[in-house]
Amino acid sequence: MNQSAPASFVYDPPVDPYLQVLHRDEELLVVDKPSGLLSVPGKAAEHSDCLESRAQAAWPEARIVHRLDMDTSGVMVLAMNPAAHRHLGLQFERRKTRKSYIAEVWGLMSADEGEVDLPLICDWPNRPKQMVSFEHGKPALTRWQVLERRERTTRVRL
Structure with missing residues (x-):
């Protein structure tokens, strides 16, 4: 069974603001993800614009720790180094993070x-x-x- 997006779906992510940074330090990048923007790239080439790629254009070391659905807006936390990525990932995995x-x-x-x-x-x-x-x-x-x-x-x- 084909589970692809309906033919009427057109990915048109918001571009203003392109990337709204709420906080950045050596460990964390905290951003505001708008509704309509993917957290990570989709499979199709036209779905490559996403929060992760926008953040990595400015900070190549930034790594996604969690995701929000495309239609969901909200605060997302990215790790700025491997140790922070491991630590944050464990917090989500062990359900220490409250949302x-x-x-x-x-x-x-x-x-x-x-x-x-x-x-x-x-x-x-x-x-x-x-x-x-x-x-x-x-x-x-x-x-x-x-x-x-x-x-x-x-x-x-x-």
């Missing part, structure tokens, strides 16, 4: 807060989607809190 997301979901959520505690695994035929698997999934705990209820949607912190 917070703001999302707008369809519908009006009745509760003000809650949590989802289910084991997740990559849904390979439908990447990058995840699925619940009690047999093979990794523990995944998401706490959520309503920030605002709008006419047809709810804004939540995850």
Whole structure:
């Protein structure tokens, strides 16, 4: 089964600002990734523009430690040397890093807060989607809190 992007998909990454640096030192490069920009290059040549290549154009030693989905905006941390890359990678692997997301979901959520505690695994035929698997999934705990209820949607912190 062919899982390529729909024919109507055209990758048009934002270019202003081209790369917004929030912090840089000898160990870390912290940048603001806009929605619409890939974290790492896609397979197709036209998908080579990404946060990683933009950062490496200015700092060739910069290495991606984690990713955000193309449509997700947010802060990303890159390592500036091999020791920092190892250390940061272990923090993500051992789940020492806490992440917070703001999302707008369809519908009006009745509760003000809650949590989802289910084991997740990559849904390979439908990447990058995840699925619940009690047999093979990794523990995944998401706490959520309503920030605002709008006419047809709810804004939540995850």
